[in-house]
Amino acid sequence: MAELMYREALNQALAEEMERDANVFLIGEEVGRYQGAFKVSQGLLDKFGSARIIDAPISELGFTGLGVGAAMVGLRPVVEMMTWNFAILAMDQIVNNAAKLRHMSGGQLRCPIVFRGPGGAGGRLSSQHSQALEANYAHFPGLKVIAPATPADAKGLLKSAIRDENPVIMIEGERLYALKGEVPEGEHIVPIGKADVKREGKDVSLITWSRMYYFCEEAAKQLEAEGISVEILDLRTLRPLDEEAILATVRKTNRAVVVEEGWPLAGVGAQVVDIIQSKAFDDLDAPVVRVTGLDVNMSYAANLENAIQPDAPKIIAAVKKVLYREGA
Amino acid sequence: MATPIQMPSLSPTMKEGKIVKWLKKEGDKVSSGEAIAECETDKSNLEIEAYDDGYLLKIVVPEGEMATVGAPIAFLGAKGEKVDGGGGAKAAAPAAPKAEAPKPAAAPAPAAPAPAAQPAAAGGGGDGIPVVMPALSPTMTEGKLVKWLKKEGDKVSSGQAIAEVETDKSNLEVEAYDDGVLARIVVQEGQMAKVGAPIAFLAGKGGAKAAAPAQAPAPAAPKAATPAPAQAPAPAPKAAAPVSTPGGRVRASPLAKRMARDRGLDLSQVQGSGPLGRIVKSDIEKALTQAPAAAAAKAPAAAAAAPGVRPEPKSVPVTTMRKVIAQRMAEVKPGVPHFYLSVDVEMDAALKIREEAKALESKVSVNDIIVKASAMALRRYPKMNVSLHGDTILHFETVDVGIAVAIEDGLITPIIRDADKKGLSAISAEARDLAERARKRGLKPHEYTGGSLTVSNLGMYGIDSFIAVINPPQAAILAVGSVSDKVVVRDGQMVVRKLMTVTLSGDHRVIDGAIGAEYLRELKALLEHPMRLLF
Numbered sequence: 001m002a003e004l005m006y007r008e009a010l011n012q013a014l015a016e017e018m019e020r021d022a023n024v025f026l027i028g029e030e031v032g033r034y035q036g037a038f039k040v041s042q043g044l045l046d047k048f049g050s051a052r053i054i055d056a057p058i059s060e061l062g063f064t065g066l067g068v069g070a071a072m073v074g075l076r077p078v079v080e081m082m083t084w085n086f087a088i089l090a091m092d093q094i095v096n097n098a099a100k101l102r103h104m105s106g107g108q109l110r111c112p113i114v115f116r117g118p119g120g121a122g123g124r125l126s127s128q129h130s131q132a133l134e135a136n137y138a139h140f141p142g143l144k145v146i147a148p149a150t151p152a153d154a155k156g157l158l159k160s161a162i163r164d165e166n167p168v169i170m171i172e173g174e175r176l177y178a179l180k181g182e183v184p185e186g187e188h189i190v191p192i193g194k195a196d197v198k199r200e201g202k203d204v205s206l207i208t209w210s211r212m213y214y215f216c217e218e219a220a221k222q223l224e225a226e227g228i229s230v231e232i233l234d235l236r237t238l239r240p241l242d243e244e245a246i247l248a249t250v251r252k253t254n255r256a257v258v259v260e261e262g263w264p265l266a267g268v269g270a271q272v273v274d275i276i277q278s279k280a281f282d283d284l285d286a287p288v289v290r291v292t293g294l295d296v297n298m299s300y301a302a303n304l305e306n307a308i309q310p311d312a313p314k315i316i317a318a319v320k321k322v323l324y325r326e327g328a
Numbered sequence: 329m330a331t332p333i334q335m336p337s338l339s340p341t342m343k344e345g346k347i348v349k350w351l352k353k354e355g356d357k358v359s360s361g362e363a364i365a366e367c368e369t370d371k372s373n374l375e376i377e378a379y380d381d382g383y384l385l386k387i388v389v390p391e392g393e394m395a396t397v398g399a400p401i402a403f404l405g406a407k408g409e410k411v412d413g414g415g416g417a418k419a420a421a422p423a424a425p426k427a428e429a430p431k432p433a434a435a436p437a438p439a440a441p442a443p444a445a446q447p448a449a450a451g452g453g454g455d456g457i458p459v460v461m462p463a464l465s466p467t468m469t470e471g472k473l474v475k476w477l478k479k480e481g482d483k484v485s486s487g488q489a490i491a492e493v494e495t496d497k498s499n500l501e502v503e504a505y506d507d508g509v510l511a512r513i514v515v516q517e518g519q520m521a522k523v524g525a526p527i528a529f530l531a532g533k534g535g536a537k538a539a540a541p542a543q544a545p546a547p548a549a550p551k552a553a554t555p556a557p558a559q560a561p562a563p564a565p566k567a568a569a570p571v572s573t574p575g576g577r578v579r580a581s582p583l584a585k586r587m588a589r590d591r592g593l594d595l596s597q598v599q600g601s602g603p604l605g606r607i608v609k610s611d612i613e614k615a616l617t618q619a620p621a622a623a624a625a626k627a628p629a630a631a632a633a634a635p636g637v638r639p640e641p642k643s644v645p646v647t648t649m650r651k652v653i654a655q656r657m658a659e660v661k662p663g664v665p666h667f668y669l670s671v672d673v674e675m676d677a678a679l680k681i682r683e684e685a686k687a688l689e690s691k692v693s694v695n696d697i698i699v700k701a702s703a704m705a706l707r708r709y710p711k712m713n714v715s716l717h718g719d720t721i722l723h724f725e726t727v728d729v730g731i732a733v734a735i736e737d738g739l740i741t742p743i744i745r746d747a748d749k750k751g752l753s754a755i756s757a758e759a760r761d762l763a764e765r766a767r768k769r770g771l772k773p774h775e776y777t778g779g780s781l782t783v784s785n786l787g788m789y790g791i792d793s794f795i796a797v798i799n800p801p802q803a804a805i806l807a808v809g810s811v812s813d814k815v816v817v818r819d820g821q822m823v824v825r826k827l828m829t830v831t832l833s834g835d836h837r838v839i840d841g842a843i844g845a846e847y848l849r850e851l852k853a854l855l856e857h858p859m860r861l862l863f
Contacts, residue, residue: 282585282586324601324606
């Protein structure tokens with residue numbers, strides 16, 4: 001199996017889907033001539049031409065609206081946001097149009113569109129460029145939200161998203177683009193809505209997604225050295241949530257920590273905790289603990305930026321809390 | 329680092345197992361896949377294998393003792409490696425009971441002063457060999473000591489019966505697993521003890537040492553035995569916190585509450601290791617292996633009624649059997665979705681068979697014929713011969729039919745194995761023997777476990793028809809009513825036939841209504857044309 005970077009895996013998925021289906025096109029800022037702000041679309045302009053790899057002006061609301069219109073009339077657009085922070089400008093098209101078209105037209109219109117781009121913090125970009133906004137989109141009925149952690153999942157989920165008949169939000173980890181991993185060649189599909197047990201364990205479950213998965217792995221390794229066996233569930237899809245997998249891991253370990261990069265209030269993790277407490281209450285041996293970003297705007301200073309985000313030591317402390325081994 | 333070898337789960341229902349024999353001794357080299365011990369589960373004796381290569385550093389569960397599934401029974405590691413205290417870092421949690429301080433003086437059981445000393449002794453630390461309450465049936469969580477067959481000071485040898493115990497199903501003998509002298513009896517006649525709790529201590533060959541625990545009520549743990557070696561990290565649970573808050577509320581995790589409820593454990597008797605004394609899963613597991621018959625001693629003293637006062641109802645403690653029946657019925661009715669199908673069966677031909685058998689001086693009852701027919705129908709409808717265990721369905725290869733036998737304090741369902749293959753007189757003889765011994769509580773566990781269907785017959789009480797509750801983990805039960813003359817219409821004519829109503833209760837999780845209906849149709853055909861029982 002080839003080892004690819006996360007960005008290369010996305011590039012492969014885009015190229016394969018565009019070859020497969022002439023209705024698929026990519027639009028966004030700098031996706032063509034510049035080969036993508038994060039080089040996800042590298043080489044695609046040469047391959048598919050400017051009619052299908054479309055450089056858009058700085059006008060998120062405009063080109064997102066163009067994408068939604070194109071989807072309504074039968075094309076399958078992929079709209080790249082240079083970062084999800086900028087997509088806030090296009091919120092009206094995403095939320096008021098894409099998410100609601102099927103409902104508002106009584107099922108007569110479809111909107112098979114993918115909105116994708118990087119999210120999350122890291123790299124000293126300060127508060128306007130460092131937000132984990134997945135909870136915003138997961139909030140809306142009519143949207144699907146995916147957030148893969150590994151290159152293989154990135155490829156498989158993007159292919160599923162492009163083939164989906166509904167609008168899909170794909171939040172990529174900005175800090176994950178250069179990360180390498182094995183990626184199956186050709187037809188590799190990861191279904192939307194299925195979580196993945198990335199590590200088997202028996203004492204506690206870490207439930208997470210996207211970049212936080214790597215902090216969880218780091219924490220799990222350290223905890224294992226102390227004799228604590230950690231299971232990691234990578235949700236991969238945030239809407240719809242894979243309740244079955246969440247409940248299965250909690251029923252197995254009886255204790256859970258939910259780790260997310262975003263803010264604590266109304267985060268996706270809060271929903272995960274609600275599922276656990278309402279459907280697996282009798283399987284809990286301790287209250288579920290959440291590890292989230294701090295409830296502040298992101299700092300520019302590197303030390304503060306790190307302090308605001310979850311990391312392995314914070315996850316380890318949370319695990320010890322749910323195992324009643326604080327201070328151990 | 330020393331790694332623990334845990335008690336494996338060797339059967340779907342296994343919660344704990346007894347180490348019957350160690351096949352390796354401390355210091356021996358062990359390779360992955362090699363059998364290291366023999367273990368008695370709730371179902372059978374099986375071998376435990378090592379999953380790694382290494383040296384058997386320490387055995388923490390001696391022969392004859394129980395361990396819950398998942399608890400370490402030994403430690404494996406590099407040659408000469410030390411396993412400290414209760415078995416080193418990883419061991420601390422499950423092995424803790426042995427090293428930990430006994431329950432504080434507040435722990436109850438005035439009738440039995442011994443428990444305070446038990447944890448130390450139970451560890452096999454040289455104060456005597458514990459004789460523990462064995463698990464004598466799959467559902468047994470505690471047993472009542474009916475009679476001591478030996479008294480303190482008597483010599484006993486391995487394999488000798490030393491006490492009689494009443495389980496939820498029958499009365500059985502407890503055997504000694506070692507030679508020695510019965511040094512001390514800790515559970516008196518009439519008292520209950522949890523499975524795994526010591527009921528007596530044997531003094532080893534010397535005989536002298538066992539006296540020690542007898543009068544050691546001291547709640548303070550010997551300092552030397554303190555667990556948690558310096559480098560022991562997380563797993564050592566914190567010092568036991570008070571059982572309950574001043575208000576009397578017991579703190580327990582939802583999981584611990586569920587486990588206690590399922591196993592009939594009194595939470596107020598369990599020591600919590602979580603924050604503010606919260607009881608967690610590991611505390612329950614510990615309690616189940618070591619708790620001495622906690623609340624058992626509280627005999628309800630019937631107060632004499634003052635003159636002129638209407639007497640209060642007399643409270644009699646439930647017997648073990650009644651308690652288990654109560655628990656299981658409460659579990660099975662809401663837990664297992666039942667469906668019911670009834671059919672009238674013309675029994676004229678079947679009754680003729682009975683008459684003919686009588687002429688041959690063979691005692692065959694209507695029930696024996698029903699057992700045989702229900703078994704043959706099961707053989708033909710294997711989708712009925714199933715049982716649900718968690719996420720798996722067991723499809724039985726043999727046809728084993730239970731017969732419900734009412735006994736003095738409850739009900740028991742001994743099993744007629746291979747009932748489809750046996751002749752009527754064999755079924756009849758076996759059924760009579762089983763029923764007789766059931767009434768004397770003399771059945772062995774293997775005689776009342778297994779099977780997929782039970783025949784419950786209340787016809788002899790004149791009951792026309794009724795609905796029975798499934799006996800889990802079986803998936804179906806047949807409720808058989810009386811045979812009586814009824815008018816039926818045949819070819820436009822009213823005729824009198826001997827009719828019997830049979831009602832099938834099925835576990836709808838594994839059996840569908842149509843399958844049940846087909847099965848009943850087959851059963852009806854077999855009974856109405858009993859000649860078919862021969863084919």
